[in-house]
Amino acid sequence: MGMNLSVEIGKIRMKNPVTTGSGTFGSGQELSDFVDLNMVGAITVKGVSLEPWKGNPYPRTVETPAGMLNAIGLQNDGVDNFISQKLPFLRQFDTPVIVNVVGQSVEEYAEVARRLDKAEGVSGIELNVSCPNVKQGCMVFGTSVEGITEVVQAVRQATSLTLITKLSPNVTDITAMARAAVDAGTDALSLINTLLGTAIDPWTQTFRLANITGGLSGPAIKPVALRMVWQVAQAVDVPIIGMGGIVTGTDAVEFLLAGADAVAVGTGTFINPKAAVDVAEGIASYMEKMKIDDVRELVGSVKTL
Amino acid sequence: MRDEISRVVADCEIIEQVEVAPHVFRSVLVEPTIARTSKPGQFVNVRVCECYDPLLRRPFSVHAVDPEKGTFSLLYDVIGRGTKLLMEMHVGEKVSVVGPLGSSFDVGEDPSARHILVAGGCGAAPIHFLSDWICKKHGCDKVTVLVGAKTGTALLCQAEFVAHGVEVKLATEDGSFGFKGFVTELLASHIEESKVKNPDSAIRIYACGPMPMMREVARVCGEQGIKSCQLSLERTMACGIGVCMGCVTKAQDGCCSHHPDEWHYSRVCTDGPVYDAKELIWE
Numbered sequence: 001m002g003m004n005l006s007v008e009i010g011k012i013r014m015k016n017p018v019t020t021g022s023g024t025f026g027s028g029q030e031l032s033d034f035v036d037l038n039m040v041g042a043i044t045v046k047g048v049s050l051e052p053w054k055g056n057p058y059p060r061t062v063e064t065p066a067g068m069l070n071a072i073g074l075q076n077d078g079v080d081n082f083i084s085q086k087l088p089f090l091r092q093f094d095t096p097v098i099v100n101v102v103g104q105s106v107e108e109y110a111e112v113a114r115r116l117d118k119a120e121g122v123s124g125i126e127l128n129v130s131c132p133n134v135k136q137g138c139m140v141f142g143t144s145v146e147g148i149t150e151v152v153q154a155v156r157q158a159t160s161l162t163l164i165t166k167l168s169p170n171v172t173d174i175t176a177m178a179r180a181a182v183d184a185g186t187d188a189l190s191l192i193n194t195l196l197g198t199a200i201d202p203w204t205q206t207f208r209l210a211n212i213t214g215g216l217s218g219p220a221i222k223p224v225a226l227r228m229v230w231q232v233a234q235a236v237d238v239p240i241i242g243m244g245g246i247v248t249g250t251d252a253v254e255f256l257l258a259g260a261d262a263v264a265v266g267t268g269t270f271i272n273p274k275a276a277v278d279v280a281e282g283i284a285s286y287m288e289k290m291k292i293d294d295v296r297e298l299v300g301s302v303k304t305l
Numbered sequence: 306m307r308d309e310i311s312r313v314v315a316d317c318e319i320i321e322q323v324e325v326a327p328h329v330f331r332s333v334l335v336e337p338t339i340a341r342t343s344k345p346g347q348f349v350n351v352r353v354c355e356c357y358d359p360l361l362r363r364p365f366s367v368h369a370v371d372p373e374k375g376t377f378s379l380l381y382d383v384i385g386r387g388t389k390l391l392m393e394m395h396v397g398e399k400v401s402v403v404g405p406l407g408s409s410f411d412v413g414e415d416p417s418a419r420h421i422l423v424a425g426g427c428g429a430a431p432i433h434f435l436s437d438w439i440c441k442k443h444g445c446d447k448v449t450v451l452v453g454a455k456t457g458t459a460l461l462c463q464a465e466f467v468a469h470g471v472e473v474k475l476a477t478e479d480g481s482f483g484f485k486g487f488v489t490e491l492l493a494s495h496i497e498e499s500k501v502k503n504p505d506s507a508i509r510i511y512a513c514g515p516m517p518m519m520r521e522v523a524r525v526c527g528e529q530g531i532k533s534c535q536l537s538l539e540r541t542m543a544c545g546i547g548v549c550m551g552c553v554t555k556a557q558d559g560c561c562s563h564h565p566d567e568w569h570y571s572r573v574c575t576d577g578p579v580y581d582a583k584e585l586i587w588e
């Protein structure tokens with residue numbers, strides 16, 4: 001009997017448990033020279049807003065020990081351009097597309113969701129209520145129970161697509177945010193988004209990012225991400241997409257053991273453009289070695305010492 | 306100028322490591338696809354160690370290619386940890402490379418055009434490849450390379466340019482070699498000279514070097530009414546493949562619009578690194 005790698009996130013059926021971290025895979029096309037897009041479980045694309053956003057001034061990224069900070073500011077061409085310019089390319093693959101959504105008001109989030117709901121070829125919406133690099137908007141929603149409740153309820157009414165709420169790690173108790181999103185009707189959760197940080201150049205005595213602060217990602221954040229996935233998995237019953245510093249198959253397995261049903265590869269794609277597919281293959285070879293037939297057996301099965 | 310060609314991720318063997326000037330190294334690597342398909346101005350993104358610190362790849366221009374042997378070379382200044390790690394690798398070791406990436410210089414089809422290439426510091430890396438390319442396409446007698454550096458020992462590739470058979474002019478800021486001053490001053494006088502000597506030929510300018518130099522090249526070209534001025538920019542890059550939106554520079558929307566609001570942040574790794582000077586907005 002063959003091995004089962006497929007998982008379900010709401011109504012989305014993924015052929016393997018690996019998707020891409022929003023903002024690290026463009027709209028998929030950029031990576032198609034390097035990876036067969038049919039080989040990833042789902043494609044999660046860069047955040048889209050109602051109108052085009054210009055993004056933040058340069059410099060927008062800095063390398064840090066085992067990680068990086070980014071303050072892109074959600075540069076994107078807006079949802080209508082996404083639907084007309086980017087989506088047609090993605091439709092040719094047998095891979096579900098999850099669209100990350102950002103907004104500056106509840107109405108904007110809902111309107112973007114409504115337009116995506118009508119577009120052919122979108123399987124899910126990932127609500128980005130947690131971006132740290134935009135002054136107005138998302139972060140405000142993502143760090144309070146009231147904010148999350150309001151935005152998730154509004155988007156829930158605007159779409160019947162699978163709704164995934166992406167949680168911010170920049171809160172005292174992430175389980176409170178998770179419960180609020182579930183109570184407001186989200187189908188699934190994804191976590192974590194980046195951790196707020198900064199970097200300073202001692203020689204020029206200036207900040208290294210034009211935006212001053214940015215979001216930390218990469219292997220450096222994996223322990224924090226794993227802890228939060230584990231806590232949220234204990235607190236709620238909806239599927240979880242875990243992410244934060246995943247580079248290898250065994251990194252991904254650790255997230256599954258902590259309670260994630262699927263994982264996303266973000267910064268890992270920057271060091272290895274094939275990372276998402278390599279991680280999926282890495283999970284399969286781990287299962288073979290460990291004689292596990294169904295990836296779902298791994299989910300949440302971490303044991304205490 | 307974006308080239309739609311297939312890009313590769315490959316572990317490339319290093320077959321040569323040479324210090325060509327103080328702190329400046331040339332590495333020759335084996336990768337037939339990159340050697341065959343790279344165009345001048347394009348770059349590769351190199352993973353300088355199998356480690357998480359430093360985490361990100363380092364971008365380097367393609368400096369030379371040998372399609373027959375399937376090799377290509379990099380020319381780089383050792384300025385930090387990543388370049389030090391690359392310099393310390395031994396012949397026979399392998400390094401992961403993604404490429405070729407980005408846009409390339411457009412050398413045009415006009416057989417009578419004069420080509421003036423301006424290299425500042427390690428900007429000589431892609432200018433060397435470009436000089437070779439134009440020589441093969443239009444003839445070396447159409448090419449002048451202006452090489453600038455702070456001091457004589459930092460002038461790069463002049464022997465190679467001389468070997469190509471192109472006209473070479475040198476400038477050093479301290480006057481230890483060639484013209485004393487900025488290479489851009491040399492550019493202004495060379496353009497004037499070229500206009501007098503070849504009044505019927507179009508002039509094409511290509512430049513790679515530090516940002517202040519590029520800005521000055523753009524200004525000189527504007528002042529001299531040069532229609533084709535192409536600049537290769539450098540930006541800190543996280544992905545190098547157009548997905549992170551980190552490596553941006555301000556560019557005009559569409560072609561040559563001059564409305565102050567009609568601009569966007571353009572990705573240097575994918576829409577560049579080579580831009581027509583008219584597209585760029587300087588701050």
Ligand SMILES: Cc1cc2nc3c(=O)[nH]c(=O)nc-3n(C[C@H](O)[C@H](O)[C@H](O)COP(=O)(O)OP(=O)(O)OC[C@H]3O[C@@H](n4cnc5c(N)ncnc54)[C@H](O)[C@@H]3O)c2cc1C
Pocket residue numbers: 348359363364365366367380381382383384385386387388389427430431538539540541542578
């Ligand atoms: C498209 C492109 C092509 C390039 N081609 C070449 C080339 O052919 N030869 C070459 O020598 N270099 C080239 N560079 C620059 C090269 O990528 C950097 O020098 C290299 O990444 C530095 O890595 P490092 O780890 O040694 O330095 P780091 O430890 O990362 O940095 C050391 C110091 O240098 C500064 N620094 C880092 N990168 C840059 C940069 N791009 N510009 C200015 N200052 C910087 C840092 O802020 C820091 O102060 C290119 C860059 C780009 C974007």
Ligand SMILES: Cc1cc2nc3c(=O)[nH]c(=O)nc-3n(C[C@H](O)[C@H](O)[C@H](O)COP(=O)(O)O)c2cc1C
Pocket residue numbers: 021022023024046047070072074100128131166192193194216217218219221243244245246264265266267268549550
């Ligand atoms: C350059 C960059 C851009 C990002 N853009 C977005 C975005 O548009 N929307 C979003 O929800 N998350 C965004 N993220 C966060 C990632 O999707 C991911 O949650 C985070 O980076 C942690 O995973 P990683 O360590 O694997 O990168 C971005 C991350 C990076 C590094």
Ligand code: FES
Pocket residue numbers: 541542543544545546547548549550551552572573574575
């Ligand atoms: S470096 Fe990521 S988009 Fe250019």
